[in-house]
Amino acid sequence: xxxxxxxxxxxxxxxxxxxxxxxxFHIPNYQEGHLLxxxxxxxxxxxxxxxxYFYVGTLWLFHHDYFSLLRQIDRNINLLNLLMLFSITLLDxxxxxxxTALTSRNxxxxxxxxxxxxxxALFISATFFFVYLYLHRHPELKSNPGAASFYxxxxxDPVRSVIMYSLAILxxxxxxxxxxxxxxxxxxxxxxxxxxxxxxxxxxxxxGG
Amino acid sequence: xxxxxxxxxxxxxxxxxxxxxxxxFHIPNYQEGHLLxxxxxxxxxxxxxxxxYFYVGTLWLFHHDYFSLLRQIDRNINLLNLLMLFSITLLDxxxxxxxTALTSRNxxxxxxxxxxxxxxALFISATFFFVYLYLHRHPELKSNPGAASFYxxxxxDPVRSVIMYSLAILxxxxxxxxxxxxxxxxxxxxxxxxxxxxxxxxxxxxxGG
Amino acid sequence: xxxxxxxxxxxxxxxxxxxxxxxxFHIPNYQEGHLLxxxxxxxxxxxxxxxxYFYVGTLWLFHHDYFSLLRQIDRNINLLNLLMLFSITLLDxxxxxxxTALTSRNxxxxxxxxxxxxxxALFISATFFFVYLYLHRHPELKSNPGAASFYxxxxxDPVRSVIMYSLAILxxxxxxxxxxxxxxxxxxxxxxxxxxxxxxxxxxxxxGG
Amino acid sequence: xxxxxxxxxxxxxxxxxxxxxxxxFHIPNYQEGHLLxxxxxxxxxxxxxxxxYFYVGTLWLFHHDYFSLLRQIDRNINLLNLLMLFSITLLDxxxxxxxTALTSRNxxxxxxxxxxxxxxALFISATFFFVYLYLHRHPELKSNPGAASFYxxxxxDPVRSVIMYSLAILxxxxxxxxxxxxxxxxxxxxxxxxxxxxxxxxxxxxxGG
Numbered sequence: 001x002x003x004x005x006x007x008x009x010x011x012x013x014x015x016x017x018x019x020x021x022x023x024x025f026h027i028p029n030y031q032e033g034h035l036l037x038x039x040x041x042x043x044x045x046x047x048x049x050x051x052x053y054f055y056v057g058t059l060w061l062f063h064h065d066y067f068s069l070l071r072q073i074d075r076n077i078n079l080l081n082l083l084m085l086f087s088i089t090l091l092d093x094x095x096x097x098x099x100t101a102l103t104s105r106n107x108x109x110x111x112x113x114x115x116x117x118x119x120x121a122l123f124i125s126a127t128f129f130f131v132y133l134y135l136h137r138h139p140e141l142k143s144n145p146g147a148a149s150f151y152x153x154x155x156x157d158p159v160r161s162v163i164m165y166s167l168a169i170l171x172x173x174x175x176x177x178x179x180x181x182x183x184x185x186x187x188x189x190x191x192x193x194x195x196x197x198x199x200x201x202x203x204x205x206x207x208g209g
Numbered sequence: 210x211x212x213x214x215x216x217x218x219x220x221x222x223x224x225x226x227x228x229x230x231x232x233x234f235h236i237p238n239y240q241e242g243h244l245l246x247x248x249x250x251x252x253x254x255x256x257x258x259x260x261x262y263f264y265v266g267t268l269w270l271f272h273h274d275y276f277s278l279l280r281q282i283d284r285n286i287n288l289l290n291l292l293m294l295f296s297i298t299l300l301d302x303x304x305x306x307x308x309t310a311l312t313s314r315n316x317x318x319x320x321x322x323x324x325x326x327x328x329x330a331l332f333i334s335a336t337f338f339f340v341y342l343y344l345h346r347h348p349e350l351k352s353n354p355g356a357a358s359f360y361x362x363x364x365x366d367p368v369r370s371v372i373m374y375s376l377a378i379l380x381x382x383x384x385x386x387x388x389x390x391x392x393x394x395x396x397x398x399x400x401x402x403x404x405x406x407x408x409x410x411x412x413x414x415x416x417g418g
Numbered sequence: 419x420x421x422x423x424x425x426x427x428x429x430x431x432x433x434x435x436x437x438x439x440x441x442x443f444h445i446p447n448y449q450e451g452h453l454l455x456x457x458x459x460x461x462x463x464x465x466x467x468x469x470x471y472f473y474v475g476t477l478w479l480f481h482h483d484y485f486s487l488l489r490q491i492d493r494n495i496n497l498l499n500l501l502m503l504f505s506i507t508l509l510d511x512x513x514x515x516x517x518t519a520l521t522s523r524n525x526x527x528x529x530x531x532x533x534x535x536x537x538x539a540l541f542i543s544a545t546f547f548f549v550y551l552y553l554h555r556h557p558e559l560k561s562n563p564g565a566a567s568f569y570x571x572x573x574x575d576p577v578r579s580v581i582m583y584s585l586a587i588l589x590x591x592x593x594x595x596x597x598x599x600x601x602x603x604x605x606x607x608x609x610x611x612x613x614x615x616x617x618x619x620x621x622x623x624x625x626g627g
Numbered sequence: 628x629x630x631x632x633x634x635x636x637x638x639x640x641x642x643x644x645x646x647x648x649x650x651x652f653h654i655p656n657y658q659e660g661h662l663l664x665x666x667x668x669x670x671x672x673x674x675x676x677x678x679x680y681f682y683v684g685t686l687w688l689f690h691h692d693y694f695s696l697l698r699q700i701d702r703n704i705n706l707l708n709l710l711m712l713f714s715i716t717l718l719d720x721x722x723x724x725x726x727t728a729l730t731s732r733n734x735x736x737x738x739x740x741x742x743x744x745x746x747x748a749l750f751i752s753a754t755f756f757f758v759y760l761y762l763h764r765h766p767e768l769k770s771n772p773g774a775a776s777f778y779x780x781x782x783x784d785p786v787r788s789v790i791m792y793s794l795a796i797l798x799x800x801x802x803x804x805x806x807x808x809x810x811x812x813x814x815x816x817x818x819x820x821x822x823x824x825x826x827x828x829x830x831x832x833x834x835g836g
Contacts, residue, residue: 005638005691011214012642015221016434018298020229020647025302027309035310035318039325053298057291064214075825082684089645089680093652100654101662109662116666198284220423224430225643227507229438234511236518244519244527248534262507266500273423407493429632433639436716438647443720445727453728453736457743471716475709482632616702 006073006081007064013085014060017092021052024096044102048095051187058191059088059124065194065201066131069147077141080134084127090120110176118169118183125161132158146204153200157193161186215282215290216273222294223269226301230261233305253311257304260396267400268297268333274403274410275340278356286350289343293336299329319385327378327392334370341367355413362409366402370395424491424499425482431503432478435510439470442514462520466513469605476609477506477542483612483619484549487565495559498552502545508538528594536587536601543579550576564622571618575611579604633700633708634691640712641687644719648679651723671729675722678814685818686715686751692821692828693758696774704768707761711754717747737803745796745810752788759785773831780827784820788813 025045030038063084070077094117101113132155135141142148164186172179234254239247272293279286303326310322341364344350351357373395381388443463448456481502488495512535519531550573553559560566582604590597652672657665690711697704721744728740759782762768769775791813799806 005634007214008217008635009638009642009687011218012221012639013646015218016225016643016646017649018294019222019225020650022226022298022301023229023232023650027305030318032313032315033317035306035315036321039306039321050295053295057295060218061287061291075822075829078688085645086677086680086684089649092649096654097662097666104659106659106662108660109657112663112666195284202284216423217426220427221430224427225434227503228431228434231435231507231510232438232441236514239527241522241524242526244515244524245530248515248530259504262504266504269427270496404493411493425632426635429636430639433636434643436712437640437643440644440716440719441647441650445723448736450731450733451735453724453733454739457724457739468713471713475713478636479705479709613702620702 003067003070003073006078007067010063010067010081010085011060013089014056014063017089018053018056018060021049021056021092021095024049024092024099041103042099045096045099048098048102051184052091052095055121055187055190056088056091058187058194061194062128062190062197065198068201069143069150069204070135070141071143072141074138074141076134077131080127080131084124084131087120087124087127090123091117094120107176111172111179114172114176114179114183115169118165118172118179121183121186122162122165122169125158125165129158129162146207150200150204154193154197157197161190161193164189212276212279212282215287216276219272219276219290219294220269222298223265223272226298227262227265227269230258230265230301230304233258233301233308250312251308254305254308257307257311260393261300261304264330264396264399265297265300267396267403270403271337271399271406274407277410278352278359278413279344279350280352281350283347283350285343286340289336289340293333293340296329296332296336299332300326303329316385320381320388323381323385323388323392324378327374327381327388330392330395331371331374331378334367334374338367338371355416359409359413363402363406366406370399370402373398421485421488421491424496425485428481428485428499428503429478431507432474432481435507436471436474436478439467439474439510439513442467442510442517459521460517463514463517466516466520469602470509470513473539473605473608474506474509476605476612479612480546480608480615483616486619487561487568487622488553488559489561490559492556492559494552495549498545498549502542502549505538505541505545508541509535512538525594529590529597532590532594532597532601533587536583536590536597539601539604540580540583540587543576543583547576547580564625568618568622572611572615575615579608579611582607630694630697630700633705634694637690637694637708637712638687640716641683641690644716645680645683645687648676648683648719648722651676651719651726668730669726672723672726675725675729678811679718679722682748682814682817683715683718685814685821688821689755689817689824692825695828696770696777696831697762697768698770699768701765701768703761704758704765707754707758711751711758714747714751714754717750718744721747734803738799738806741799741803741806741810742796745792745799745806748810748813749789749792749796752785752792756785756789773834777827777831781820781824784824788817788820791816 025042028038028042094113097113097116101109132151135151136155139148142151164182168179168182168186171182234251237247237251303322306322306325310318341360344360345364348357351360373391377388377391377395380391443460446456446460512531515531515534519527550569553569554573557566560569582600586597586600586604589600652669655665655669721740724740724743728736759778762778763782766775769778791809795806795809795813798809
């Protein structure tokens with residue numbers, strides 16, 4: 001498998017997923033003349049959609065930068081990548097779960113929905129961890145010595161994410177809103193980790209010139 | 210990030226969005242033997258779909274021409290582009306809002322639906338404005354001096370669109386049909402702006418040859 | 419616009435459309451224990467789906483071969499192509515119309531559904547005709563003299579298709595089944611026309627070697 | 628048709644299909660406060676989704692490796708490939724059939740759903756068989772003598788799969804769970820066959836290197 005085709009296939013899945021998220025929007029039930037009220041009541045959906053778009057976008061950026069320093073792809077990376085993409089496609093479902101639960105404001109249902117979102121996010125980070133681990137053990141796939149130090153520097157990022165989503169799950173049982181806060185914070189943290197990683201990558205490319 | 214992969218990813222999202230718009234079509238409720246009546250009653254959907262396809266198509270052409278003169282992509286352009294694509298995917302939802310409201314012909318609901326469409330369009334133009342602004346401040350991303358004059362010439366296009374959609378919103382509160390007219394006019398104006406921009410680009414490429 | 423990116427964008431839309439057609443399948447209403455009866459009652463959907471997949475596939479092959487002999491793309495071809503892709507995405511809707519009407523077997527509704535399918539097909543062929551006409555008048559877009567003769571030989575194919583779909587519409591008002599037969603026949607005819615065109619193209623490429 | 632564009636189109640369809648499978652997930656009917664119970668009741672859907680993702684992923688890997696040794700594509704391979712992709716898109720439907728039937732646990736309905744899945748899988752393997760057969764008779768499409776021995780070694784893989792899915796169908800009439808077991812086993816067998824084929828391909832590329 002050539003690196004470029006591997007990337008194109010992954011990019012395709014990211015592009016499709018990030019676009020079909022919008023299909024979760026449906027006309028709300030509303031009384032004639034009160035579409036506005038119906039729409040305003042959909043803020044949970046807009047929120048969940050916005051957050052998830054931001055999350056999937058960040059994951060794509062991660063994926064992009066992360067695999068850009070590989071020299072080649074082997075079968076196992078390909079399989080791990082399919083597992084990672086599987087975990088990411090699952091994100092589509094908790095969007096409507098969270099939106100539905102936030103609309104009813106039932107405490108139990110919100111717990112369920114947030115934990116479902118957390119679990120998918122935890123699964124995603126776990127697959128990243130597997131990929132990181134595999135690449136750590138197969139330095140021959142990396143493009144150059146600079147790449148090795150790059151991969152070492154970010155090695156524990158997914159572990160940290162797994163811990164954060166686990167904490168979010170635990171917190172949700174204690175307080176739904178704290179759990180929600182930790183979930184959002186973890187996703188923002190993802191994004192900050194991406195910015196840091198990207199800075200490192202740019203520096204590396206400048207050195208490598 | 211290489212320019213080509215950036216473009217392929219964006220093209221992918223445009224292609225997916227413009228194609229899944231058609232999923233908004235659903236069999237109407239109809240009495241057996243009166244499917245024709247049911248279908249003819251769906252003209253608002255066909256109209257909203259046709260207009261939105263035309264709009265997204267125009268946005269794609271804009272995107273295509275606009276980024277064709279870049280020399281490279283940096284992280285911020287990439288993020289701004291993701292924000293722009295986010296705003297564009299949102300267009301999928303107001304299609305069915307507008308269609309539903311036009312079907313019931315309730316004045317309040319039509320106001321709501323048109324304003325929702327206007328807001329998304331305004332958001333889209335705002336993201337274009339951010340991109341234009343950023344490129345204005347980072348001439349190093351542009352490919353050559355000719356490109357600079359190209360970008361200067363079209364600098365205020367998105368501002369003009371933001372104003373037009375704002376006027377459409379205001380007008381909608383006064384008269385629904387005037388608002389609708391301004392919305393359609395703004396989209397057609399987009400297209401004309403594209404034609405002008407494309408002419409400029411072709412001339413530039415001929416000179417650069 | 420580069421020819422390759424034009425083709426990739428079009429290929430993307432074809433790939434998406436031909437894949438999302440399957441989303442028209444929904445679990446039928448059935449009594450517990452009688453899913454089989456429910457499924458067997460969905461033969462019209464399977465038929466409409468299979469035919470449409472075959473049709474869109476043929477259109478893709480046409481598109482592929484047709485544009486393979488161009489030297490470059492100009493703005494108008496790009497716009498005409500967007501119009502053509504618009505007409506093709508519309509095909510998604512009549513699939514469920516035809517399936518629904520065939521399921522109820524109501525004569526009026528079947529007429530409506532078949533005519534809707536015919537109209538979309540007629541629109542598609544009309545857009546092909548516009549493209550053919552435009553290329554006829556802009557020989558500078560074609561790659562070589564052999565290409566010119568290729569395009570001349572197939573010039574009237576879309577006209578013939580427009581006539582066939584018009585006849586299918588007329589026939590439907592007289593006899594639903596004759597209309598359905600003509601619709602299917604026209605699509606098969608499309609495919610045969612593709613085979614002929616492809617043969618011509620292969621011969622041309624061998625000469626051009 | 629160039630090999631690369633043929634692969635990009637096929638990859639596109641695989642990427643779209645494997646991503647839209649997730650659209651089969653819908654919020655379950657649940658009493659307020661019991662979303663968790665509703666979610667846990669959706670294990671059949673998660674199972675059917677996971678299995679199908681795994682299956683489509685495996686088919687993509689197969690497709691990828693299988694066509695990587697071709698030198699060129701002719702029209703018939705293109706048509707057979709469209710037929711193969713048709714059979715694979717059909718997989719989207721039995722996912723919800725199986726999930727629905729497993730949820731109700733009605734024996735007849737489970738039989739129907741499993742057999743529907745088996746039939747699509749059998750159809751998929753049959754189209755692979757046609758492709759294998761065609762390539763066997765057209766050695767000029769293959770890239771080198773090593774490729775010939777590669778294709779010979781795997782010639783009977785699809786036949787074996789056709790037999791396995793046929794057995795799964797027969798078994799389902801005798802015992803639903805044995806039928807389900809054979810279906811899952813056949814898909815896992817697919818994956819193992821892929822691993823073996825990939826090993827052969829890697830060895831071949833090392834020799835050819």
